[in-house]
Amino acid sequence: MKKVWIGYKNIPFIGKMTFGFIFGIAVGVILGKEAEVLKPLGTLLINLLTLVAIPVIFFTVVLAVNKMSASQLGRIGWKLILYYALTTAAAVLIGLGLASWFEPGKHLTLPDTIVDQPTAPNFSDVLLNIVPDNIILAFSSGNVMGIMFLAIIIGAAIAIMKNSKDVQMNKYGFMLEKFSNAMSELFYTILRGILLYMPIGIFAISASAFGGQGWGTLKSLFAFVGVFYLGLLLLWVFVYAGFLLLSGTPLLNFFKQTKDAYTTAFFTSSSIASLPIALKSAKKAGISDNVANFALPLGAIFNSDGGAIRMGVSIVFAANITNLQLSPPDLFMIVLVGTLLSIGTAGVPAAGLVTLAAVLTMFGLPLEIVALIAGVDAILGMGGTASNVIGDIIGAAVVDKSEEKRLAKLV
Numbered sequence: 001m002k003k004v005w006i007g008y009k010n011i012p013f014i015g016k017m018t019f020g021f022i023f024g025i026a027v028g029v030i031l032g033k034e035a036e037v038l039k040p041l042g043t044l045l046i047n048l049l050t051l052v053a054i055p056v057i058f059f060t061v062v063l064a065v066n067k068m069s070a071s072q073l074g075r076i077g078w079k080l081i082l083y084y085a086l087t088t089a090a091a092v093l094i095g096l097g098l099a100s101w102f103e104p105g106k107h108l109t110l111p112d113t114i115v116d117q118p119t120a121p122n123f124s125d126v127l128l129n130i131v132p133d134n135i136i137l138a139f140s141s142g143n144v145m146g147i148m149f150l151a152i153i154i155g156a157a158i159a160i161m162k163n164s165k166d167v168q169m170n171k172y173g174f175m176l177e178k179f180s181n182a183m184s185e186l187f188y189t190i191l192r193g194i195l196l197y198m199p200i201g202i203f204a205i206s207a208s209a210f211g212g213q214g215w216g217t218l219k220s221l222f223a224f225v226g227v228f229y230l231g232l233l234l235l236w237v238f239v240y241a242g243f244l245l246l247s248g249t250p251l252l253n254f255f256k257q258t259k260d261a262y263t264t265a266f267f268t269s270s271s272i273a274s275l276p277i278a279l280k281s282a283k284k285a286g287i288s289d290n291v292a293n294f295a296l297p298l299g300a301i302f303n304s305d306g307g308a309i310r311m312g313v314s315i316v317f318a319a320n321i322t323n324l325q326l327s328p329p330d331l332f333m334i335v336l337v338g339t340l341l342s343i344g345t346a347g348v349p350a351a352g353l354v355t356l357a358a359v360l361t362m363f364g365l366p367l368e369i370v371a372l373i374a375g376v377d378a379i380l381g382m383g384g385t386a387s388n389v390i391g392d393i394i395g396a397a398v399v400d401k402s403e404e405k406r407l408a409k410l411v
Contacts, residue, residue, distance in 0.1 A: 042208055059183050087239055092312040255390075258281040265386045265388065266386040306385060306387035
C-alpha cells in the first residue's frame with residue numbers, strides 16, 4: 001500500500017488531473033444517472049477549496065506588499081505595475097468578449113442543482129465593501145475585496161515597521177513577517193494536501209456531471225476550453241507582441257530566446273517553479289539583471305494574465321448556466337474585480353480555482369460551477385501559466401528598454 005501511495009504522489013499533477021477527468025467521463029457515460037452517487041466526493045473538494053481560499057489570498061497579498069520597499073515602488077516599480085494592470089485588464093476584456101460572443105455553457109445546467117437567480121453587485125456596493133468596518137466580519141462573510149484591502153494596508157504597515165529606527169518596532173516588524181510567512185506556508189501545505197485529493201474529487205465531479213448531462217456537458221466544457229485558448233492566442237498576438245513592437249524588441253528572436261521559460265511553465269503549471277529558468281531566459285534575451293531580478297519575482301506574485309482570461313470566461317460561463325443577464329455596468333465591475341483579484345493570484349497549480357471560488361461567491365454565483373471548471377483545470381492551467389511567465393518576461397523587457405532610452409537621453 002505504501003508503494004502505491006508513493007507511486008501516486010510521484011505521478012505528475014497534470015497527469016493525475018487529466019486521468020481523473022477522463023476516467024470520470026467514462027464512468028459517467030457508462031453508469032448514467034447512477035454515477036451521481038459519487039457527487040459527495042466532488043462536493044468535498046469544493047468545500048476544501050473554499051476553506052483555503054481566503055487565507056491563501058490574504059497572506060499572498062500581505063507578503064507581496066511587504067516585500068516592496070519604497071525604493072522599489074519608484075520609477076521601475078510603477079512602470080511594472082502599470083504594465084500588469086494594462087495586460088491583466090486586456091486579458092479580462094478578451095475573456096469577456098470571446099465568452100459573450102461564443103456563449104459557452106449557454107444550454108448547460110448544473111446536475112440536480114436548484115439555482116436561485118443571482119444578483120450581480122453594483123458599483124457602489126463593491127466600493128463600500130472595499131473598506132470593511134469589522135475585520136472579523138470581513139473574513140467570516142468572505143468579503144474578498146475588503147480582505148484584499150486589509151492585506152495591502154497590513155503588508156505596508158509591516159514594511160514600515162521593518163524599516164523603523166525604533167529597535168522594538170523593527171523587531172516586531174520582522175516577527176510579523178515571519179508569522180505571515182509561517183501562516184502562508186501553513187495554508188499552502190494544506191493546499192498541497194488538497195491537490196493530492198483533487199484527482200479523486202475531479203473524478204467524482206466529472207462522473208456525476210457527465211452521468212446526468214452526458215455529452216452536452218462535454219461539448220460545453222470543451223467549448224469553454226476552446227474559448228480560453230483562443231483568448232490566449234489573441235493575448236499573445238496583439239497585446240504581448242504589441243508591447244514588444246512598441247519597445248523596439250525583435251519578436252522572433254525574443255520568443256526564441258525565452259522558449260525554455262514558457263515551455264517549462266506550460267508543463268509544470270507553476271510560475272514559481274519556472275522562475276529560475278525564466279530568469280535565465282530573460283538574461284539570455286538581453287534584459288539587464290537589475291530589472292529581471294526585480295520584475296520576474298514580482299510578476300510571479302502579481303501578474304496573472306492567463307488567470308484573468310479564465311476569470312472573464314468563467315464568469316460569463318457561470319452566468320450563462322444560471323441565466324444571469326450581465327449588463328454593461330456588471331461587465332465593467334467584472335473587469336475591475338477580475339483585474340484586482342488576478343493581480344493577487346499566487347503562482348502555484350490550482351490557485352486559479354481558489355481565486356475563482358472567491359470571485360463566484362462575491363458575484364452570487366454557485367460554487368458548483370467551480371466543480372465543472374475544475375475538471376478541465378489542468379488543461380487551462382498549462383496555457384494560463386505559460387502566458388503568465390512570458391507576460392512577466394515581456395514586462396521586464398519593455399521596462400528595461402524604457403530605462404535604456406532614458407539613460408541614452410541623459411548622456
